Amino acid sequence: MKPKHHILISALLLGGLILLGYAKRAEIEESIRWHERVLNWEDFPVINSISGNFHAQVYSDIQFEGNRADKYLNIYAQMIPHKSGRINEADIESDQLLIHEQHHFNITEYYARLFRKEAIGIGIENLTNNELQRLGKKYLEAERLMQLQYDDESKHNTQWPAQRYWELYIDGLLRETANYSNQDLYSYQDFYKQDSPWFRKVYQSLEGELLTSYPENTINSMYGEVYNVVRKPDSTVILFYKNGTLVNGGYFEAAQTSITYSDNGSREVKRFDAEGSPFSNTTVAHITRTISDENGNITRTYFDENGNRVAKNGVYKLKGIWNAAEKSMYSSYFNKDGMPVKRFKAYHELREMGANKVTKIISSFSKGGKPMLDEFFIFKYVYESNDNFVVTNAKEFNMDGKLAIAVDRYNSTYEYNAQGNIIATAFFDDAGNKTTDVDGVHKYTYSYDIYGNLTDLRKFNIRGLPTKGMDDYHQHVSLYDSLGRITFDAKYYPGYVLKFSEKKDGATTYEYQGDSLVIKKNVDAFGIESANDLGVSKTQQFLNDKKEIISEAFFKADGNWAKTEDGVAKYHYKYDERGNQIEMSAFDSLGKLHAWQEDVAIVRWEYDKNNNKTKTTYFTVTDQLANAVENTTFNRYKYDANNYLIDRSNYDKNMNPSLIDGVFRTSVIVNRFGMDSIAKMYGTDNKLLAPAGMVKYTYNPRGLLLTESFFNQRNQPALNANGVHKIVYNRDKHDRFTGTEYYGTKGEKTTSFEGFSTMVVELNYAGFLRRYSYFGVRENPVIGPEGYHKLENFYNDNDEVVRSSIYGTDDKLMNNAEGIADYVYQIDSSGRTIRTSFYDADGNLTEDAQGIAEYIYSPAQNGLYYLEKQLTANGTEVALDDL
Template sequence: MKPKYHILISIIALACLLGLAYAKKAEVTRSIRWSERLLTWDDFPIVESISGDYNAMVYSDIQFEGNREDNSLRIYAQMLPHQSGRVPLHETKSEQLLIHEQNHFNITEYHARLFRKEAIAVGKEELTNDDLQRLGKKYLKRIALMQTMYDKESDHNLNMPKQRYWELYIAGLLRETAYYSEEDIYQYQEFTKGNTHWFRKVYVTLQGELLTSYPENNKNSIYGEVYKVKKSKDSIVVSFYKNGKPTTGGYFESPICIMTYPSEKVLEQHFLDADGAYYLSKATAPIIRIQWDSNGNITHTYFNEKRGRISHKGVFTKKGKWDAKQQSYYFSYYNDSEEQITYDNAFYELREIGYNKVTKRISYFDNEGKPTYDSNFISIYEYETDNNFTISRAKYYDKEGKLAVFKDGYHTVYEYNERGKIVSVSYHDRRGDNIADINGIHKYTYAYDIYDNETDMRKFNTRKLASNGEDEYHHAVNLYDSLGRIRFAAKYHPDYILKFSEEKEGALVYEYLGDSIIKIKNEDVFGIETNNNSGVCLTKKKLNSKKEVLTTQFYNADGYWAKTPDSVATYAYKYDERGNQIEMTALDSLGKPQNWTEDVATTRWEYDERNNKIKTTYFTSENELANATQGTTYNIFKYDKNDVIIETSYYDKAMKPTLFDGAHKKIYLFNQFGRDSIIKKYDTANRLIKGTGNTKYLYTYHGFAISEAYFDENDTPILNSDGVHKIVYNYDKNWRYIGDSFKGKYGESVNDNRGISNIVFTLNPSGYLWILSYGDKNKKEVIGPEGFHSMYNHYNDMDVVQRTSFFGADKKLINDEDGIADYVYSINSSGQTTRISFYDADSNLTEDSEGVAEYYYDSSLNGLYYLDKKLNAQGEELP
């Protein structure tokens, strides 16, 4: 007989049972496990009353049961119907009240998962019944605390904003612990530590040894990404699976890699597809042979499926000289004539090996053996790896051996979950102090479902506080079905305030009808269907067998055709046999062609043999040539051999040259970074446009634009329409953009037509604009185009602006055109503005052009601004 252990939820919960006055004996007596299903009202026996005058109460606890000898120990949350109840009022059987009770149950399940996690970490051989009792008491206390807090803040389901916050918060906790949703802790490889062929990570050392980590068992191998490793006397077969199916990708970038050992000093890697045929891809060669000589030197050669020699990414042979003392290989690359060549901009590559056989440092050198940069402008990559050979810290250096501060993430720290998935990425400076990336974020955290889909991403600033960053959201949630299809997407500010786009799109809910129909609904934070600014709530997409979208239709929240601003109800699309979109037509609700911009209803595209778009043509609703925007019926594009666009030109419907944004034709010359270095603009007579027809851009060695200059058709320096020959882009020591300087034809500082020579940005530690100021060519303070010399932004700890002040050239407060010198914002914990107050240069409360001195806004879980009231400077409320 299997021993069974039972843990009561808490003394407080048990006492609550005394408040249940049963109308009749409960008919439902069997407990309901959380993993079985959602609760229904049929699970709640009817009682005459509940202490506290509540309408319903759910009782749940954690139980563990099993037989260690049978390798089974289940820790689970259960709801006990006979200790729960609801009063016999029809209105109590509401969906929302049931949701409230379900979340009480969800809180218990969350802590059951934490219980499992901690028990699993102890391990099969060490876990005792005393451990189970200790952990049980620990989590019972935590359950009681959270249950109490939930009811207190939600006011037992009466405070709907708080109730909805808790629903979202608890759902997030369950996503974070998705890995521990299995009840039986013997189903976790981490607990049993038994022999297995399955692993979440693999790595091949430079000496040809296969390393494995994050072992998995057979049962859980159907979830997420995993490798099956089969070893025999003379070979190792590594197969890559995703959600139980062989697939392309993973470490070897192929479904299967067979490692064979033809001799003691030779390793061959054979890359196969799921059917066992050689895998043909640009990502890898079908066969790679690695050979060592008696001194440990290594040679890589590449073969096709017929064992003919081929190049891999331009390299026929890769040779490495072994240094036993330094534990390193010094690699060089060769073509088919055995001539040494560059690879990824480097002539030599030094790889140093750490104590755990994993590469710890990669350095690049030119043909003289001097440090050089790879294609990412990095000279040295330095890694710290953990016992699972995953990178825990990475640092990037320039060729002077200094940290490459120009590179976002030049010093990055990584953390991983139980499956080896990244759960946090943080950025640091030379000393290891917290810094922010280009988006103002110091740390990103991640959560995943059991299929390894990323479900949650959160952002934090250098103070470790929740931050919205440049993208203006803190938390992204994406949920998927078992087929890996997105079913829900939303972005939130801190505290689960739903972010709406400028088009007023909130949470998007996806529904799939077979393989050919996708419905996308726009919902608010409460799950209520809502129209966006175009009057659209539901978008319906029809797909063909190739998953190409054939039509996109728009409906409002009432289920009728949406009344969009352009009266378009449907877009219809056509494709060529290569999958290129060749036509898009806008239709009204009757299915007739409808102009969506200017006189354009249909757009058609043409492509070259390499699938580059070479021509765009616009048509009217009558299928005649359209005048289109700025009278450009035809757009013509040309490309170089690398498929980079090098020329654009525009024509009217008579195929006569026309101007678009002031030019008929633009020719682009690109630098080594693939960016514009010269842009030449031509008029309709194919002549270089006078003034700024020839624009040249200069870049640093690592790809940062540092200047923009103007020349005439003879390549003579000229001034642009603002009276400036060159605009110099300035950066700070960390290569953050901090403003412009204007130069004349001879390199001298000049003022533009507004009397400005310097625009200076001063940034705060997170990279946000702190001060904006203007100066002339003599570095004298001047008034800028907005009517002030300098603007100061003051930030709170969340990096949200809470005050903006304007100053004149005399460094005194100055009023803007509305008579306001100071904008003061009251910000709540979610980063929402709850009040805006205006002050003049004398620090007196003043009014804007509408006579308002202060705006007050109601806080809402919907991240939209709801005006509460307006006050004038005398504090009187305005209508």
């Protein structure tokens, strides 16, 4: 049987477009427009043969029609059945061939969207027939080239990995252009600008003026987040909608907000939910009242629905001093007793307004009015914003007036789409050069569906090339239904190579049956359901009325119960009225309680009034107290007034102290960052453990660990299990970790039991490991615990390691225990290793302990490693089943 593949029949007849001009609707009734539905085999008439022995052909093109007097102008992709065909009825059953044909049609739609986007940008006043003809030629030619490339690289649907890549790539193009899927140009506010009460963004200035931007028309107000703004002489009402439904959220956090103004400049903001009931939460009050004097100074107070004064964010009253010349407000915060308090860790805040009435500078000050760092370790924020009142550049500064280079993303730029969504974020250093964030990424790009859901995130390095960053993926794709529920989620390496988790979870699909059942499936790059390493390919989740998961059941692809490693086929969960999980129980495929760890089948939790977990108890299959791990039946927890954990203890079923990892109880004193300052570890006799049961920590001003020191029961310096009293963690000017130093009990540099005193780490521009090396107490090179002095990584332009070399104390290549000095990796465009080769210190191919010098892997759309062949140092192939 001949392979089922396809030829594209002249989808790009430029002359047809030029001659057609504005087509009459009657002439295209037999065509199928892309937005109407997906194609099926009934759309392809059966024909006797197709030149080239292909099994199907599709004809699609781009047309436009319209009448300015009637205010409609459609640009659309269409498939014409009588110019398409298939050679026999049997091909109706070939889903994959139909998918190939549909993606040809999708390419046409993609260029129709680009056509619409550019036409909208030209605008209704300047879009002439000649312009439409010019754009038509431009995009039909671009479409023609992509259609040819699609067939060429997929070999007309016969090269399966390439075909799948193209399907995913074309789907990505449609995600990028989702906001241009309506064929009618008059449906776009940017094209047919009308006065409208609908806006995508609102902003309240320092002077209380409500600014609006990204106007929207009534048709598109049903999609995504949008505000309906009704202005009256003495008040403004703002209604917040999401996908056509009035809901709480948005700039004012409430569904309905009314702002009333008085003649003296005072104003009152009232918030209500969708039903009209008073709204408040932890950050905003039902009523916010701002009283202004003749100089523009303000006093702001907060009230509940009963008219009682309340505090928000710890502030009972705000006083602001207005500087009309500088267009700035200096705010101070007070509690109920009139005493100064902090808001966001600062006593005073200075906000300066730009020419467009948007805040351009925010600075923090201490109680005495001196510059200070806020809760994010920033003294001053400087913003640039555009005419739509959104930030295009944000810079963060230290108190010395220099950019806060130790803070992540201290100099960021933002780009927006026509709906006001951020479509790109990039990062720069203090000299304006490209740099990366803490994840090694210079730029992120974002795409959204018409409902405003983020559907596509991608990462790029300073060279503009795809990168995977620290978390090892380039692209994150999430799809949603019209109710905002996720239906698909996957992470990819460059080139749409699917990333798998360590447990071999690939992409996840979600199916919803009513409001109470969610079916999650683990699928591979081709959409085929597959089991992970736990034997699970499908998970059924049952939800209660609060959308809390009350049970999970695990199945194989054939519908039978999954044979998981721990034997659990189903979990049940219970919650209290505040949403805290209070029980988890495990069951086997017969519905019987099943022990999943030691003799534990049930776990129950208790909480305090602040929702802090205070107790964990483990039970057996008979609902009796379990012995559990290390005979620990109970875990107890205590918290301070700030809800920081300060004590954890362990007990057996008789409430006698028990040990977890050798510790009965851990008591901590936390610092202002909520991190451990002093940690004390006790044995079952409730005495500090010997020889070093106390650990003291110090941090830098940003809360990053600097030192870790060990002490005995008498608070005297002691040595830990590695023979070290104090560990110093070194950091560079960006606060990135650059190594450790070890010290003894008398403050002297010391050698750990691992044989070194100092480890030096060097990072590249993106924060990835360039090299690390070990030194003795005299800074002399020494051999580290891995058996070498130094390891150095070399990277390609995509920030992938292509070589790792190890060196001795003479700084020359040295062989490790397997006789390997150089690990050389051949990396494909997705960032995966497709060949690993081993070399000795003399540059000769050498073999590992298995007798293999080179491993060769087959590239695939599934981001797993498929070993293709293995070679000895002399090039002899070793059969895969010989090892």
